[in-house]
Amino acid sequence: MDADRAPESSEAAIIALRLTDTTVRTVDTTDLGAMFLLAQAHDPQAPHQDVRTLAAPDRRSADVLRTLVEADSLRSAAATLGMHRSTAQARHEALANTLGYDPRSTTGRMRYIAAELLLRLSDPIAPDDPKTTSPSGQAPGLLAPHTRG
Numbered sequence: 231m232d233a234d235r236a237p238e239s240s241e242a243a244i245i246a247l248r249l250t251d252t253t254v255r256t257v258d259t260t261d262l263g264a265m266f267l268l269a270q271a272h273d274p275q276a277p278h279q280d281v282r283t284l285a286a287p288d289r290r291s292a293d294v295l296r297t298l299v300e301a302d303s304l305r306s307a308a309a310t311l312g313m314h315r316s317t318a319q320a321r322h323e324a325l326a327n328t329l330g331y332d333p334r335s336t337t338g339r340m341r342y343i344a345a346e347l348l349l350r351l352s353d354p355i356a357p358d359d360p361k362t363t364s365p366s367g368q369a370p371g372l373l374a375p376h377t378r379g
Contacts, residue, residue, distance in 0.1 A: 241270065242259040242266070245257075245259055245266070245269045245270070245351065246258065246259050248350065248351050249269075249347070249350055249351070251350075265343075265344070265347055268344060268347065268348070269347060269348070269351055272348045272351050272352075274351060274352040277348060277349075277352050278345070278348065280329075280341055280344070280345035280348075281345045281348045281349050281352060283328065283329055283330070283345075284329070284342070284345045284346060284349050285349055285352070286328075287325075287328070291321075291325065293311075294311060294318075294321050294325065295325050295329075295333060295342070296346075297310050297311050298318070298321070298322050298325065298333055298334060299333050299334065299338075299339055299342050299343075304318055304319060304322060304334070307322075322334065326338075329341075329342075
């Protein structure tokens with residue numbers, strides 16, 4: 231690599247690291263396409279309202295929301311979640327009200343996906359995370375991957 235490209239390479243590596251988790255072990259930032267530009271522009275100190283709202287739900291609500299967004303239909307989301315369809319519909323309506331948009335619409339899915347990416351870039355580093363701790367034992371000034379607990 232050329233030395234003059236090192237800052238961009240370093241930034242891409244930091245973003246890739248911050249997007250990894252227990253299910254996604256590696257991230258190639260070239261696979262992010264236009265989402266990489268969004269990641270570069272993100273200021274974790276001043277996250278967008280969509281990111282702040284998405285950070286609020288408990289783990290179960292976050293799992294329900296993710297399933298609703300990813301499923302082909304409300305019926306298939308309900309089946310995946312082990313819920314009755316009317317229960318899934320009620321959860322969908324409550325989550326849409328909380329978010330301020332319908333996460334199953336095309337625009338809503340885009341907002342959810344962008345906010346989820348930025349949320350993963352916003353969580354602070356865990357001091358004992360071996361992936362993000364330097365050999366000296368000090369956590370660098372990076373943000374760790376998103377985990378809900």
